[in-house]
Amino acid sequence: MTLDELRQLDPKDIGNWPLPVQLGSLVIIISLVLGLGYWQVWSGQLDDLEVGRTDEAKLKETFLDKKGKAVNLDAYKQQLYEIEQSFGAMLKQLPKKSEIDALLTEVNQVGLGRGLQFILFKPGPEIKTTEMAELPVEVRVGGSYHDFAAFASDIAQLSRIVTLNDIEVKVPEDEKERKEYGFVLSAIAKTYRYLEPEEALAVKKAAAEKNKDKKK
The missing domain is CATH 3.30.70.60 (Ribosomal protein S6/Translation elongation factor EF1B)
Structure with a gap:
C-alpha cells in the first residue's frame, strides 16, 4: 500500500481498512499502551521490587549473623567468663x-x-x-x-x-x-x-x- 493510499483511509471507518493496516495499527496502539503503562505504573513498581530485593538480602545477612551468634552463645558465655576471671586475676596484681x-x-x-x-x-x-x-x-x-x-x-x-x-x-x-x-x-x-x-x-x-x- 502506498503513502497516498494510507492518507486516503478514513479514520472513522477503520473496519473497512485493509487487514495489514488494521494489524499494524493494532500493534502500534498496543505498544503505546504498554509503553505508557510501563512509564506510569510498572517502572515505579520495578524500583520498589529492587529495593525489596536489597532489603531481603540485608535481612538474610542479619538473620544468619544472629543465628551464628545464637548457635555459639554458650561458647561466648564461656569466653566472657574466662575474660572476667583473667581480669580479676590481673586486678589482684594491682597493689592497694x-x-x-x-x-x-x-x-x-x-x-x-x-x-x-x-x-x-x-x-x-x-x-x-x-x-x-x-x-x-x-x-x-x-x-x-x-x-x-x-x-x-x-x-x-x-x-x-x-x-x-x-x-x-x-x-x-x-x-x-x-x-x-x-x-x-x-x-x-x-x-x-x-x-x-x-x-x-x-x-x-x-x-x-x-x-x-x-x-x-
Whole structure:
C-alpha cells in the first residue's frame, strides 16, 4: 500500500481498512499502551521490587549473623567468663594505696640486689583513670649491661605489675659518673594500683563535670 493510499483511509471507518493496516495499527496502539503503562505504573513498581530485593538480602545477612551468634552463645558465655576471671586475676596484681610504698621499696631492693647504684629514684604524681591509678617513677641507675638485663628480668617477675618504659642506656657525659658507673640506664618505671571505691567515684564525678562543661 502506498503513502497516498494510507492518507486516503478514513479514520472513522477503520473496519473497512485493509487487514495489514488494521494489524499494524493494532500493534502500534498496543505498544503505546504498554509503553505508557510501563512509564506510569510498572517502572515505579520495578524500583520498589529492587529495593525489596536489597532489603531481603540485608535481612538474610542479619538473620544468619544472629543465628551464628545464637548457635555459639554458650561458647561466648564461656569466653566472657574466662575474660572476667583473667581480669580479676590481673586486678589482684594491682597493689592497694597502702601497698605502694612497700612496692617502691621492693623495686629499689631489686636494683640494689643486682649491684646497681641508684643515681635517681623519683616518684611522680599519680595519673588516675576511672578504674586505676598509674604511678610513674623516674629511675636512673649505674651498672653494666648484664646487671641492667637482670634488673629488668627481676622487675618483670615481681608479684605486682611494674613496667619499664622509655629505657635508655648510654655512657654518661660526666667524667666522674663515667668512671664510677661505666654505663647509666634511664627509664620510667610505672606501677598501677586499684582505686579505692571513694576515689573511683570522685574520678567519675570529675569526668562527668568535665564533659558537662564541654557541652556548654
